[in-house]
Amino acid sequence: xxxxxxxxxxxxxxxTQIYARQGIALNRSTLADWVGRxxxxxRPVHKRLLERLKASGEAVCHPQSRLDERLPWAYPATxxxxxxx
Numbered sequence: 001x002x003x004x005x006x007x008x009x010x011x012x013x014x015x016t017q018i019y020a021r022q023g024i025a026l027n028r029s030t031l032a033d034w035v036g037r038x039x040x041x042x043r044p045v046h047k048r049l050l051e052r053l054k055a056s057g058e059a060v061c062h063p064q065s066r067l068d069e070r071l072p073w074a075y076p077a078t079x080x081x082x083x084x085x
Contacts, residue, residue, distance in 0.1 A: 001031060002038055 004010040010018075012031045019026050 001034060005035065 001015060004015055005012065012028045012035070015031060016026055016028050
């Protein structure tokens with residue numbers, strides 16, 4: 001469900017329709033609750049990935065983002081952080 005939402009860009013309302021075709025009745029609110037719970041449980045993974053990214057000294061940030069806890073778009077790269085403005 002998380003892969004469908006984030007990697008496949010399939011919104012929860014569509015996922016409920018897909019599950020319904022397979023005979024599984026799920027409310028969108030149930031899926032949204034699962035997304036929230038998964039995000040909470042994955043916080044330590046996110047924190048560790050962010051620590052490793054910062055420690056690497058190499059990153060490319062999306063121009064509209066900052067290298068901090070709210071980092072939605074950071075990719076390892078060959079450019080040094082000091083060179084990225």
